[in-house]
Amino acid sequence: MTLIKSISGIRGTIGGKPSENLTPIDAVKFAAAYGTFIKSRNVSKESLTVVIGRDARISGKMIASLVANTLVGLGINVIDLGLSTTPTVEVAVPLENADGGIILTASHNPKQWNALKLLNEKGEFLNGQEGEKILEIAENEDLTFAEVDNLGTYSKNNTYLDKHIQEVLNLELVDVDAIKNANFKVVVDGVNSTGGIFIPALLKALNVTCVELYCTPNGEFPHNPEPLKEHLTDISELVVKEQADLGIVVDPDVDRLAIISEDGSMFGEEYTLVACADYVLGKLGGGNTVSNLSSSRALRDVTKQHGGNYTAAAVGEVNVVQKMKETNTVIGGEGNGGIIYPASHYGRDSLVGVALFLSHLANKKVSCKTLRDSYPSYYMSKNKIELTPQINVDAILETMAKNYQNEEVNTIDGVKIDFKNKWIHLRKSNTEPIIRIYTEATSQKDADDLAVRFINEIKAIT
Template identity: 40%
Template sequence: MSDELIVSVSGIRGVVGRGLTAEAAARFAAAYGGTVGPKPVLVSRDGRPSGDMLRHAVIAGLLGAGCTVEDIGITPTPTCGFAVRALGAAGAIQITASHNPAPWNGLKMFGADGAVLPADRGAEVRGRYESGDFPRAAWDGIGCTRVPPDVLGDHRQAVLDLVSVASVAAHRFRVFLDANGGAGGPLGVQLLADLGCEVVQHGCEPTGHFTHEPEPTPAHLTDVAPWVKQSGSAVGFVLDPDADRLALIDEHGVCVSEEATLALAVQYRLNQEAGPVVLNLSTSRMAEDVARAAGCTCVRAAVGEANVVGRMRAEGAVIGGEGNGGVIDPRVGWVRDPFVGMAFILSLMAETGRPFSELVAGLPRYAMLKTKFEVPRSKLAAAYDALERRWPDARVNRDDGLRLDGSDWWLHVRGSNTEPVVRVIAEAPTDADVRRLCDEAGAVVTG
């Protein structure tokens, strides 16, 4: 287990009590506080037990920088972003390690627009954190703490306004929801109830105690998946701890690639309104094919929510996101929002009259493999050069690590922003093709 504190333009993340301490959290919060204006700063967290300790540290750092703090408690990450705009705050710090294992936690920063800080502002906070150049208020300049109105209901209504509630409610879907003890359980349960669904709940209390590995990938849901069929549910929805990712299980208890979440959301959204779509470089071609079939442009951005959001704004995109189960609809907010994904998928089921498994079967079919290797960052540049030499005929993109595109395959290799690993992701026509790509790329980067 790493003792390293990962400091990036997105925030900090580490193992609690080792890389991530109360001192580091307070210092980082103070550095962030030095970059915001006089408006209040929101503080929220996912359900991890360590979040309570870090909450006190973050609030202390912000108060010491002279900020007014509005504590919104255990809250999904997309609700935090929504609340920034709804409450007119200067920004927010969300205490979460997203999909990392239980010993981890971290801080994620938002700006006044309710989006994750862009790279330039994140770099400013990082610089202040590392140099210690941030304000330290005198006794009569210390900030205060307030508890604002609850915004969960407003977020829920903003999602409901995007779909025909009556159309979904008429089908009275039974839906399995696994929040895995994370922050999204209460909002997810209420949203589904408002859509007329009967909700089969699993881990929907935000205790932070995980019943399975927190990253909601098919490999981690083998024990959960059969319960969807056993409960007679039409679909299974699975959230990660801070509820910014949505994984899917069909009515037969089969785990569906998290890449399908965005593809189905794009399909529904473009049925409503045609417009540009923005995906990151590691996202499946499924969503791109769906967009192009609808006659819409599809643009690729560097991995990372802030990068996708920045490109969405530039392109005037009607929807965007990342293939890890993250759907971004600017009508609700600039954050990956699984509640939007749930509403869109149920609406697609209601309007087409097709079972969920048939919707998935109707998507373009590719084999995809996501792997990771422990490789020092100092070796990445040489590894990228070696990979280009290995596939000399591929189209090269170095916007974010290295992406190579062949005639019917692509390979993306990049250092993770959240873990001390190198990610190697590939997509190709068959399982054998994609395994060969990842194995060969892995041998190059670790060689």
């Protein structure tokens, strides 16, 4: 059982002892720290509001109740969206003129996990400095609750399913007419969470025939909820059986999007962003893109084809968003299927991703597999090396960068070394003594061989 406190929030397994797991006590303590932080940033305001929403995890209702009432106890008004998605809460915060937001989800983690993800008044994730401040407040228990006459209010708002979908349909590059005329048939795997509500509703608004698989929001995940190939055999088979045009898979909080081609093959989580960027850049006549250092080189290639500039950011949505703002990026995200489209908002949004992807497919008038085959083919290998706590990981990474200084080396987040037809990214974990090793090449063998080569080199110097 685990409790992980970080600058991006708190996450852990339900049950067990306080400070060792995500217990009710820990949920209240961290929610109180967040509320106190929000109050410290808005001392001149008489009334503060925080939007909350949750995925369909079994523990979600309990954690949501604890968080909501803790904020009310601090004198903060709470708007509860109930069963929602991460991007929906992000959209709701500025629309409600709220001062922050909390999403109760552990993303792709198994059902025994839950978490508090924290947003600012723009509906964007807090930065590292802000996260550190909340951790400090929680650690010191520097908390003061409101007296009875100054308690906050609690209200429910069930309108954001429709509002979020309408926001997506209103986007200029979402070609609603083309999608409606394409007569698509799509299978949706909602992993029995809120994607099973929101994605079918979006497809219905687009006149897409939707075959639902695991779309009952009961939190009983039917397979590992991370949308990777090895977890998606059921939908791959159903897409073929139903003769569907494609399959759509999202994680429990609907910020990661994976596509299945009509023959049951993976379009590739890494290529969701590539396809959406290809569409947006084509419509705009070019533009800049950003993804993190561990994402596929295919985005860079497609961006160059459209005459734009590609920039790599450190891993983490906050880092990607910051770099997108700095470079005036028109679309970006993370290679794990996270689409960030600033014309909508600065957050990974599978609803936006679905709408852009279907617009692309409808405009190209090609099959999903044909579209995938039109992009450069890269293959990734993801590995790690476990180290003893005594080993200096920073020194190892510094040595590896020095050994390959004649290549293109990026050290903004660990060490990324770009070779002509392949790359490797080495970075240390923030929570355990390991080095993560991501490689990509033009064949799976080359990607695997590159990883083995560097694993052996690192072991030789430890």
